[in-house]
Amino acid sequence: MPKEDLKLFGVWSSPFYHRVVWALRTKEIEYEYFEEDLANKSPLLLQYNPIHQKVPVLVHNGKPIIESVFILQYIDETWKDNTIFPQDPHEKANAHFWAKFGDDKLLSSIWRTFITEGKDKEEAMTVALENLKVVEELLKGKKYFGGEKIGFLDFCLGWICKLVGILDEIDGLNKTIDDEQFPLLSTWIENFSSSLYIKDTWPPNDRWATRLCYVREIVRSSSTS
Ligand SMILES: N[C@@H](CCC(=O)N[C@@H](CS)C(=O)NCC(=O)O)C(=O)O
Known part of the structure; x- marks a missing residue:
């Protein structure tokens, strides 16, 4: 399988960002991290999340996923090993x-x-x-x-x-x-x-x-x- 292109935009003090990190680590998924300055948001963050302009944003092979809970669901459905959601x-x-x-x-x-x-x-x-x-x-x-x-x-x-x-x-x-x-x-x-x-x-x-x-x-x- 080709190497995944996975980028995570976050900020160290965000509880919403940390939950995504924990999910990725639990599944041992590698990613590239981009720390945002929320007082001076990067053009990439504004491009990927133009509506809310918030972190976290996960970008998988160029496709952004926004909102931490949706990101966790996406991670669980995309990388199925070591599932994090209840199955029932x-x-x-x-x-x-x-x-x-x-x-x-x-x-x-x-x-x-x-x-x-x-x-x-x-x-x-x-x-x-x-x-x-x-x-x-x-x-x-x-x-x-x-x-x-x-x-x-x-x-x-x-x-x-x-x-x-x-x-x-x-x-x-x-x-x-x-x-x-x-x-x-x-x-x-x-x-x-x-x-x-x-x-x-x-x-x-x-x-x-x-x-x-x-x-x-x-x-x-x-x-x-
Ligand atoms: N419901 C969102 C909340 C995200 C959120 O509030 N992020 C804050 C950091 S903790 C943010 O990016 N704030 C920037 C802003 O409000 O301009 C989620 O779960 O992802």
């Missing part, structure tokens, strides 16, 4: 539902705990904890979200492993995901973070913390001006 249609639909919950509800509620202050922060924390409880329930009787094997939903929720702890550290909070309130999620975080294809992919915490504080300043100053 109902389980697959459910996995999509929870991936969307993670992006639309959980991630935004956790981000709100970080950018708000005072009473708003307390309210945001209540909502975030409720959402985390929902995710904790999904792990009952399972090592990973899909069962015994790492897969799609682990990649989609993988950002939890790093982001929540870093936000706690920046704000000097006790661990949000502690062993007592979230025993299953805590164990999943350990398993996922230490798994072979994941463990060396995280950027250093201090780099992430600097970036998150910078973004928070921008968000706060734009909401007060």
Whole structure:
């Protein structure tokens, strides 16, 4: 078979980009990486994703695939070894539902705990904890979200492993995901973070913390001006 031409456009701080990296690594697929500067997007990114102009974008033999969840599905359907999606249609639909919950509800509620202050922060924390409880329930009787094997939903929720702890550290909070309130999620975080294809992919915490504080300043100053 001719060598595949596979390009991935991403940015080191994007949770959506990381899920694609994990899927590609789990399947041992080689690719060429293009790091984007989102303040000065490359002509290639604008060409491949003119509508949203966002990363990640995967380009396979010249054809762009956009939106991280669609990219994961494309990867799984194109390189069939070591499948990452559930094979059962109902389980697959459910996995999509929870991936969307993670992006639309959980991630935004956790981000709100970080950018708000005072009473708003307390309210945001209540909502975030409720959402985390929902995710904790999904792990009952399972090592990973899909069962015994790492897969799609682990990649989609993988950002939890790093982001929540870093936000706690920046704000000097006790661990949000502690062993007592979230025993299953805590164990999943350990398993996922230490798994072979994941463990060396995280950027250093201090780099992430600097970036998150910078973004928070921008968000706060734009909401007060
Ligand atoms: N739903 C998209 C979200 C992608 C996204 O929000 N990417 C951010 C980086 S984390 C981005 O490229 N932002 C650039 C911009 O908004 O201009 C996905 O899952 O791929």
